[in-house]
Amino acid sequence: MAAWLSHLVTPHSHDSADKTDTALESSSRGLRVLGLSFAALTVTALAQAVIVAFSGSVALLGDTLHNFADALTAVPLGIAFWLGRRVATRRYTYGYGKAEDLAGLVIVVIIAVSAIAAGYEAVQRLLAPQDVRALGWVAAAGLIGFLGNEWVARYRIRVGREIGSAALVADGLHARTDGFTSLAVLLGAGGSALGFPLADPLVGLVITLAIVMVLRGAAREIYHRLMDAVDPALLDQAERVLAGTPGVRGVGAVRMRWIGHALRAEVDIKVDHHLSLVEAHAVAVEAEHRLIHQVARLRAATVHADPHGPGDADHHAALASHREPTTA
Template sequence: MTANNALLRRITLASFLTALLLVSVKAVVWYVTGSVSLLASLLDSGMDAIASLIILLAVRYALRPADEDHRFGHGKAEPLAALAQSVFILGSAIFFLLHALDRLLHPQPLQHDEWAIAVMWFSLAVTLVLVSFQRHVARKTGSTAVAADALHYASDIASNLVILAALYLAHFGWTQADVWLGLLVGLWIGYSALEVGRDALDQLLDKQLPEETLEQIRRIVLTHPRVWGFNDLRTFRSGPTLHIQLDLELDDHLPLVEAHRIAEEVTEALKQAFPQADVMIHQEPVSSRTDAAHHRWQGAQRGDG
C-alpha cells in the first residue's frame, strides 16, 4: 500500500467516525431540548455519517487497480455511491422540512437550550479540525473524493454558525428564530443534495472534462516540437481517474519506433500535469488531416512550440 493510499484510508475512516460522534451527541441533546435547528444539524450530521461511510467504502473500492473484468478500473464506484447518497439526503431534507413546518404551526418552547448551544460549539470545533486534516490529505494525494468531502464539511461550518445564531436568538426571547433558521438550513441541505446528484450523474454519463482542462491538454500536446496537431480528443472522469484519449498527428515518414517514442513523451507530459490520468494515444499520419497545419499554427501562435 502506498503512503497516499494509506492516508486516504485514514482520512475517510476519520471522517466517518467524526460524523458518528456528532450524530450521537446531537441526538441526545435534541431529545432533551426539542430544538428544530438542532434537529436540522442532527439531520445534516446523519447525512454526513452516511456520506462518509459511502465515501469510505467507495474510495477503498475505487483504489483497486484495473483487472481482467474492469479494464478501466473501479473509479465509477465513487459517483455511483454519491448518487445514492444524494437521493437519500434529498428525501431526508423533505422529511425535515415537513417537521419544521409542523413546529411552525404548533410552536413549542425550547428546553435546556444552553445544552444545544454547547453541543453546537463542540460540533464546530471538531469539524474545523477534520476539515484541516482533509484539506492536507487532498493536497497531498490529489483525491477528488476527499476534496469534495472537505468542501461539504466546510459548508457544515457555515450551517453550524447559522444554527448557533438561531439558538442564541431563541435563548434571548425570539423563539421562532429556531424554526425559521432551521428551515433555512433544511433548504440548504436539499439544494446540496441536488448538486451532489448532478455531479455524480455527470461522471456516470462520462461528461467531457471542463473547458479549462481541455485547453491545458491542448497546450501540453502541441508543446512537443514534433507534433503537427491532434484530433478526436475525448475525456471523462471515472472516480479519481481522468481518462484522456486522442489521435496524434505526426510526420508521414516517421519510423514506427520514432512515432511510438513521441507518443510516449506526450503521454508522460500529460501524466505529469494530471498524475491520476489514464492516457490513450493513437498515432496517425499528418496527411490524413487537411487542417493539421492549422492546428500546429494555433499552437505556435500561443507560444507552445
C-alpha cells in the same frame, strides 16, 4: 520479433508500477480520512442528540440529523475507495474507479433524506410551537457541531486535493457548509432566549434550505462525473503539451474522463509521414510521457499517431462513415 512489432503498431499506455503504487497510496489515504472523519462526526452528532433529547430544539434536531447523514456518507465512499484498489479484470477493463460515482449517488440520497426529515420537523414545530429548554446547552451544541464539521472539512479538502479525489473534496465542502448551519442553531437559541419561540423552527427551515443547496451542488457534481464531464481547461492544457512535443505536426481529438480520482486520456496526433514506424512510435511515447507528467491527476494516456501528409491524403477514408464527431 513478432511481439516487438505488435507493440510498435498498437496504441501506447503509460501504466507503471509507480503509478499503481501511487493509486493504492491515494486510496489508502482516502480511507484513513474517511475513517477519522466518520468517527469525529458520529461523536459530534451523538453529543448533539443528547442535548436534543432534553432541550426539544427542532433547529438542533435538524443539524443533528444532518451531521448523522454526513457521517454516513463516509460509508459508501469508503467502500468505493476500497473497490477502487482492485486491479482491472477482463470484464472491468478500466478497473473499479467508477464505484466513486455510484457512492456519490448514495450520498445524494442520504443528503436528500436528511433535508426531508429536517424540513418536516421544522414545519411540524411551526404548526405546534413548543418551548425550547436548556438554551445554553443548545447554543453549546451548535458550537460543537461547527467545530466538528470544520475540522472534518479541512481534513477532507486538504487530502482530497492532494490525492485528486473530487468526491472527497466535495464531501469536505459539504461538511464546511454544515458547520455554518450548526452556527445557525445559535441564532435559534438566541431568539428563544429573547422571547421569540418561533425562532427555533424558523432556523430549522433555514437549515433545511441550506441542506437543499448542498444537495443541489452535490447532485450537479455527480451528474458531471456520470456524464464523463471534465474541465475544458484540462483539454487546453493537454493540447498545449502535445503541440509542444518534438515531432508532433498537429493535434487531433483529445478526450479525457475521470475514473475514480484519476484521469485517463485518449488523444490523436499527427507526425511526419516520412518517419519510420520506430520514429513515429518514439514521438507517440514522448507525447504520452509529457502528458502524464504535466497534466495533474492523469495516470494513463492512449496516443494514436496519424501520418501528416502527403498532400491532402485521408488515411481514415475507410472509417469516415463510422467515426463519431470530434469535440466542439
